[in-house]
Amino acid sequence: MTEHSISRRRLLGTATATGVAGLAAGAASGAIGHAAASTPAGPALNTLGSATVPFHGTRQPGITTPLQSRAHLVAFDLVPDAGRRGAAALLRRWSTLAAELMAGRPDEAGTGIADDAGPASLTVTFGFGHSFFDATGLVERRPAALAPLPAFSNDALDASRSEGDLWVQVGADDPLVAFGALRALRRAAAGTADVRWQMAGFSRSPGATARPMSVRNLMGQVDGTNNPSPDDPDFDERIFVPAGGEPAWMAHGSYAVVRRIRMLLDDWEELPGEERERVLGRRRSDGAPLTGGDETTPVDLAATHPDGQPVIAGNAHVRVSAPESNGGATMLRRSFSYHDGALEDGAPDAGLLFVCWQADPLRSFVTVQRKLDRGDALSTFVRHESSGLFAVPGGAAEGEYVGQALLES
Ligand SMILES: C=CC1=C(C)c2cc3[nH]c(cc4nc(cc5[nH]c(cc1n2)c(C)c5CCC(=O)O)C(CCC(=O)O)=C4C)c(C)c3C=C
Numbered sequence: 001m002t003e004h005s006i007s008r009r010r011l012l013g014t015a016t017a018t019g020v021a022g023l024a025a026g027a028a029s030g031a032i033g034h035a036a037a038s039t040p041a042g043p044a045l046n047t048l049g050s051a052t053v054p055f056h057g058t059r060q061p062g063i064t065t066p067l068q069s070r071a072h073l074v075a076f077d078l079v080p081d082a083g084r085r086g087a088a089a090l091l092r093r094w095s096t097l098a099a100e101l102m103a104g105r106p107d108e109a110g111t112g113i114a115d116d117a118g119p120a121s122l123t124v125t126f127g128f129g130h131s132f133f134d135a136t137g138l139v140e141r142r143p144a145a146l147a148p149l150p151a152f153s154n155d156a157l158d159a160s161r162s163e164g165d166l167w168v169q170v171g172a173d174d175p176l177v178a179f180g181a182l183r184a185l186r187r188a189a190a191g192t193a194d195v196r197w198q199m200a201g202f203s204r205s206p207g208a209t210a211r212p213m214s215v216r217n218l219m220g221q222v223d224g225t226n227n228p229s230p231d232d233p234d235f236d237e238r239i240f241v242p243a244g245g246e247p248a249w250m251a252h253g254s255y256a257v258v259r260r261i262r263m264l265l266d267d268w269e270e271l272p273g274e275e276r277e278r279v280l281g282r283r284r285s286d287g288a289p290l291t292g293g294d295e296t297t298p299v300d301l302a303a304t305h306p307d308g309q310p311v312i313a314g315n316a317h318v319r320v321s322a323p324e325s326n327g328g329a330t331m332l333r334r335s336f337s338y339h340d341g342a343l344e345d346g347a348p349d350a351g352l353l354f355v356c357w358q359a360d361p362l363r364s365f366v367t368v369q370r371k372l373d374r375g376d377a378l379s380t381f382v383r384h385e386s387s388g389l390f391a392v393p394g395g396a397a398e399g400e401y402v403g404q405a406l407l408e409s
């Protein structure tokens with residue numbers, strides 16, 4: 001791995017560690033710009049607030065964009081008489097709105113929630129669920145890859161917080177900007193689609209750590225290290241549907257698997273530190289593999305102790321989930337933490353809004369999750385509580401809207 005690829009790899013899984021690193025991220029990915037930096041009435045916005053991600057492009061934003069510190073994941077169901085026309089009109093309204101908000105132009109009809117802020121790297125990403133195609137009479141255009149995910153033994157899924165006709169992912173580095181965008185999108189859907197479920201997530205704020213590193217999850221683990229990098233020769237083909245792929249309207253798109261995974265934090269925190277590291281296969285302090293080095297050192301799955309026992313346990317999470325253990329299966333993980341108070345028994349309702357991206361969910365998520373389901377030491381400490389699979393089409397060109405190739409051809 002080159003220095004360059006290390007820094008690119010880090011950027012994807014990282015709420016960039018400093019303002020300077022944030023700028024470097026934008027420059028490296030070509031994805032982040034800066035909105036007009038001052039208002040007539042006030043001082044210039046700082047770089048965090050003024051950072052922009054373009055809405056228009058070959059791919060949708062929010063997939064390879066560096067992880068923002070706030071997110072809302074929302075599923076909508078179309079109202080019964082919306083049909084294909086209603087859905088097309090909604091996607092057009094949503095796309096226009098998303099382009100405006102992401103460029104830093106506030107929603108004129110809104111309540112002014114984000115008026116003083118810039119776009120703060122706002123991204124809005126749209127996807128279609130399995131049921132969308134029934135609701136719009138487009139069943140024959142439903143991708144085979146949207147077949148329902150199989151049941152896994154560790155699942156405790158709540159159907160009312162799973163799936164949905166439409167999925168929207170909002171991310172921003174300012175909670176008010178993220179909330180303002182969510183409100184505007186909800187208002188634009190009124191009369192056409194109702195919220196089915198909604199989840200709020202968070203990650204580390206840019207500039208919060210002393211050095212660039214991947215973020216930590218609520219188990220205290222450094223998470224996102226071994227994500228595939230856009231510099232990998234097979235990155236595009238593994239994460240995105242190619243130009244000539246099937247169905248044609250999914251060209252440059254990707255499939256998002258969304259799982260709300262509650263962490264059994266009371267049990268986890270009881271576990272001695274060494275045991276926690278054994279469960280994962282990496283050090284808690286800096287995310288380095290138990291086989292040595294630093295966060296970016298490759299894990300040596302073949303390494304053994306003098307007594308012949310593997311250094312990375314047979315059921316350690318990084319061994320069971322690794323591409324080497326799954327016929328090369330890989331996915332881009334872009335997850336957020338969540339905390340929704342306490343359950344009736346007092347346990348924290350907290351965990352991971354696990355979001356992963358891939359060109360083929362059966363080959364990637366399903367293959368790895370099947371393996372994890374059979375023998376992952378981490379599974380004792382987590383519960384999958386909701387699930388969704390969404391087809392996220394390619395990006396919209398100027399003057400077009402997301403999903404136009406599906407809804408109008
Ligand atoms: C089906 C896919 C996966 C689920 C579900 C999943 C849940 C999950 N993971 C963590 C924490 C970590 N995972 C890490 C690595 C990792 N996880 C997956 C897949 C799923 N994880 C993969 C493919 C990998 C990479 C393996 C490799 O190639 O080395 C790590 C280590 C750091 C990293 O590489 O990101 C952590 C930490 C939690 C807490 C969790 C459910 C709540």
Ligand SMILES: [Fe+2]
Nearest residue numbers: 317318321333
């Ligand atoms: Fe994982």
